[in-house]
Amino acid sequence: MRVLGAGICNTDVELARGYYPYTGVLGHEFVGVVERGAAELQGQRVVGEINYQPFDHDGRIVDRPELRALMRRVLSVGGDRLQALSRRADRSVVAIAGGRAKLEAVRGALAGRFMNILITDEDGAARLLRTTP
Helix, strand or coil, rough: CCCEEECCHHHHHHCCCCCCCCCCCCCEEEEECCCCCCCCCCCCCEEEEEECECCCCCCECCCCCCHHHHHCCCCCHHHHHHHHHCCCCCCCEEEECCHHHHHHHHHHHHHHCCEEEECCCCHHHHHHHHHCC
């Protein structure tokens, strides 16, 4: 995996400060391209995840057999259901993300219409507006 961008989310920072007794690996925010390994994974690019469902920069769920076992470990609303709900005028689907490290993930989530309300910081909003075609 060649990492193209990485960041640490605030949850990681709070856990590191002792908010909760946690023994896992922190720093789970990244964008990368698979360069070596199983042939079917090479060239795959994931820019973000919603409810542990990875998606690409066009907002398409990356539905690979290799990832399904991981996706089934989390009880969550499916990406297709989020997309359907976000298109309804009587429903609010809210996403919260900000900062430079999340820019590609936010772009992908917007492209996939996984939400109809985005809460972000000023820097993230400015970057989105500057780079949106």
